Amino acid sequence: MSQAPDLPLWAALLVSLLVVAGAGVAFLGSLGLVRLRSFYSRVHAPSLGATLGAGCILIASMICFSVLRSRPMVHELLISLFVTITTPVTLMLLARAALYRDHAEGRTNVPPLPKRRPEGAGPGEGTT
Amino acid sequence: MSALILGWSLTLAQLLLGLAMGCAVLRLLRGPRAQDRILGLDTLYVNSMLLLLTIGMRSGATLYFEAALIIGLLGFVGTVALSKFLMRGEVIE
Amino acid sequence: MNRILTRILPHPKLFLALLAMWLLMNQSVSPGQILFGALVAFGGAWSMVALQPEPVRLRRPRAMITLAWRVFLDVFSSNFAVARIILRGRDGDRNAGFMTVQLDMTSHYGLAVLSIILTCTPGTLWVNYTSSTGTLLLHVLDLVDEEEWTRLIKERYERLLMEIFE
Known part of the structure; x- marks a missing residue:
């Protein structure tokens, strides 16, 4: 296959394993997006790729560049920190929006939303 | 030898991530509702971020890292804005 | 001593975290980057004051x-x-x-x-x-x-x- 960096054998094997595993997990998560039937089940699917999938590939990238430059390169930590904090926020907001829309349309197979406070909702009603 | 192993496994990983992006696009196009499309878009962003990281490993340049970080940021902001829009019909209240 | 420190630098932990982030992003610990990162982190720590976060105590x-x-x-x-x-x-x-x-x-x-x-x-x-x-x-x-x-x-x-x- 086309060019790839020349790492020592142990590092190449480790990086290969992690990259393929991470991509496989991300693929499984996206497959869930197609296969699961209800929206609320599908919301779970992307978190596969965002946790284990991203973790494996980021660790592989750290090992790859650290060996390549022969000094610790850990700036991938930033992405992992960022992804861990942002994925829950997007998924929670999306689930709440979906619940809200289902209620607005009068669907009955979803749990009731808590009563909104009359003005400004206050800090309590929202999640974090 | 080791470059060969790494090259092939990177190709395999890129193929898998490409398929994952295909799944996300399928959900994006098929819907059926707006929240499904946003979910597909968010997954597409995460997968493309991972794909950029594997491309970066192949080229050995750290330039792709910045691109991946920015894709992640844009995906987060975009999805949050769209979900807010779904909830109230406005982005900023 | 502690009071004086918090008057100059309101959120020391946030300051350190922002500085670490800056250095990670630039992949360097040269004096120039440390100085620049400290400036950015200083601004970040002071802008946090305007948000008035609840004080957090971490234990255990x-x-x-x-x-x-x-x-x-x-x-x-x-x-x-x-x-x-x-x-x-x-x-x-x-x-x-x-x-x-x-x-x-x-x-x-x-x-x-x-x-x-x-x-x-x-x-x-x-x-x-x-x-x-x-x-x-x-x-x-x-x-x-x-x-x-x-x-x-x-x-x-x-x-x-x-x-x-x-």
Whole structure:
């Protein structure tokens, strides 16, 4: 296959394993997006790729560049920190929006939303 | 030898991530509702971020890292804005 | 001494975290980068003052390590569990459903961390929390035994979080 960096054998094997595993997990998560039937089940699917999938590939990238430059390169930590904090926020907001829309349309197979406070909702009603 | 192993496994990983992006696009196009499309878009962003990281490993340049970080940021902001829009019909209240 | 320090530098931990982030992003510890990063972090720490965050007290570092380790293990196991559900076929999510949990924790920071933990482990999704009653609405992909999920959340995470934040 086309060019790839020349790492020592142990590092190449480790990086290969992690990259393929991470991509496989991300693929499984996206497959869930197609296969699961209800929206609320599908919301779970992307978190596969965002946790284990991203973790494996980021660790592989750290090992790859650290060996390549022969000094610790850990700036991938930033992405992992960022992804861990942002994925829950997007998924929670999306689930709440979906619940809200289902209620607005009068669907009955979803749990009731808590009563909104009359003005400004206050800090309590929202999640974090 | 080791470059060969790494090259092939990177190709395999890129193929898998490409398929994952295909799944996300399928959900994006098929819907059926707006929240499904946003979910597909968010997954597409995460997968493309991972794909950029594997491309970066192949080229050995750290330039792709910045691109991946920015894709992640844009995906987060975009999805949050769209979900807010779904909830109230406005982005900023 | 401490009072003077906080008057010049309001949030020292935030300052250090921002500086570390800057240095990580630039991949260098040269004096110039440290100076520039310190300037940026100083601005960040001062802009945090305008937001007036609730003061946070972190206790029990050992509980934090235990919690981090538990979350690490659970992310693995729940990834495999969700992958199995996805591969099971068209009918894989037949057990999915909503459930409610009564939480005893009131600390905002603890609840924030709990929401990140629950949503980051695939299979559970934090949907809504009502602070007046302390009820949490969750969506669970594999809702066979509601009792077991309640026990998992309350004993495995909430107890430790309450030790750390309250």
